[in-house]
Amino acid sequence: MSQLTIVANIIAKEAHIELVKAELLKLIDTTRKEPGCINYDLHQDNQNPAHFVFYENWQSRELWQTHMGNTHLQQYMAATEGAVASFVLNEMTVIG
Numbered sequence: 001m002s003q004l005t006i007v008a009n010i011i012a013k014e015a016h017i018e019l020v021k022a023e024l025l026k027l028i029d030t031t032r033k034e035p036g037c038i039n040y041d042l043h044q045d046n047q048n049p050a051h052f053v054f055y056e057n058w059q060s061r062e063l064w065q066t067h068m069g070n071t072h073l074q075q076y077m078a079a080t081e082g083a084v085a086s087f088v089l090n091e092m093t094v095i096g
Contacts, residue, residue, distance in 0.1 A: 003038070004064050005092040006056040016083035017050050023079045024052055030072045036063025050085070061091070 012020035024042055031040045038057035045051035058064040067073070 002060070002093065004058045004061045005094060006054065006058065006064060007090045007092060008054040008056070009086070009088045010052040010054070010084060011086040012050045012052065012080075013083055013085045014050060016080070020052065020080050020083050023076050024054075027072060027076055030070075031067060034063075034067050034070070036060060037067070 010020065010024065021044065028040060028042060031037055036059040038059060039055070041055045043053040043055065045053070056064075058067070
């Protein structure tokens with residue numbers, strides 16, 4: 001099992017920044033308690049408040065995939081439908 005790093009970039013639509021932020025914040029406590037979660041940290045860009053980044057580390061890709069299927073993520077998707085301009089997720093591996 002190799003550790004997986006996730007970098008997720010979420011850009012909220014200007015009119016929905018606070019909604020997206022509130023819904024992203026709801027994910028943190030539940031996710032941090034999930035099996036395999038090493039860290040799950042949300043960041044907001046200092047120059048562009050519509051830009052959020054999750055920096056995550058998981059014990060394995062399999063445990064992260066379990067996280068991706070969980071109810072709280074489905075609830076986030078439903079709550080923010082139409083409020084997110086873009087979402088880019090990168091699966092990464094530490095190399096040094």
